[in-house]
Amino acid sequence: DSGVTQTPKHLITATGQRVTLRCSPRSGDLSVYWYQQSLDQGLQFLIQYYNGEERAKGNILERFSAQQFPDLHSELNLSSLELGDSALYFCASSTGRESSGELFFGEGSRLTVL
Amino acid sequence: AQSVTQPDIHITVSEGASLELRCNYSYGATPYLFWYVQSPGQGLQLLLKYFSGDTLVQGIKGFEAEFKRSQSSFNLRKPSVHWSDAAEYFCAVGAGYGQNFVFGPGTRLSVLP
Numbered sequence: 001d002s003g004v005t006q007t008p009k010h011l012i013t014a015t016g017q018r019v020t021l022r023c024s025p026r027s028g029d030l031s032v033y034w035y036q037q038s039l040d041q042g043l044q045f046l047i048q049y050y051n052g053e054e055r056a057k058g059n060i061l062e063r064f065s066a067q068q069f070p071d072l073h074s075e076l077n078l079s080s081l082e083l084g085d086s087a088l089y090f091c092a093s094s095t096g097r098e099s100s101g102e103l104f105f106g107e108g109s110r111l112t113v114l
Numbered sequence: 115a116q117s118v119t120q121p122d123i124h125i126t127v128s129e130g131a132s133l134e135l136r137c138n139y140s141y142g143a144t145p146y147l148f149w150y151v152q153s154p155g156q157g158l159q160l161l162l163k164y165f166s167g168d169t170l171v172q173g174i175k176g177f178e179a180e181f182k183r184s185q186s187s188f189n190l191r192k193p194s195v196h197w198s199d200a201a202e203y204f205c206a207v208g209a210g211y212g213q214n215f216v217f218g219p220g221t222r223l224s225v226l227p
Binding site for chain 2 (some may be wrong): 002004033042043045090092102103104105106107108
């Protein structure tokens with residue numbers, strides 16, 4: 001158990017819909033990362049937050065947004081969903097602001113868009 | 115920007131055999147290097163990491179990796195594979211301050227009984 005909790009574990013929705021994925025980081029970790037894992041794209045970095053502020057942005061679509069709340073949990077919002085958004089979405093956390101440390105991954109939220 | 119390649123998409127070994135998974139990176143300075151393992155239905159777990167110092171690093175579950183600067187490689191090894199090692203293995207490079215992890219495409223390991 002990494003200590004990172006993601007909900008929901010599975011989600012099935014339709015094209016055009018909007019979903020929210022939630023992540024609770026490991027106790028004491030200030031950084032939260034979001035990754036998308038799909039068969040054709042592999043593991044893609046989406047975005048990082050540190051202590052409530054956006055720290056780094058990767059290949060995140062404009063239809064996607066995220067935030068980190070004062071209690072350090074994070075949410076990833078996916079809107080106007082397309083079939084190609086079907087993937088496993090991972091949240092990871094780490095202690096520091098920089099990315100040179102170890103990441104602790106949640107078990108992921110599997111999104112299926114029909 | 116840094117990048118990572120893992121030349122082998124899928125490797126099959128027999129239980130008890132030795133294992134080497136290849137990883138090559140591209141980065142202008144000394145990178146931070148990592149190997150993660152993903153078991154089916156699970157998130158990624160860190161096996162080992164290299165920041166500096168001894169180029170041979172030991173990890174969990176009996177894995178080790180060697181950093182070779184001249185070859186820009188960080189190959190993962192295990193002398194004797196167990197059936198429970200069947201999983202997906204990801205090499206990753208972190209460039210340090212202000213940069214983020216870049217993961218390789220992964221190598222899927224199958225273990226024959």
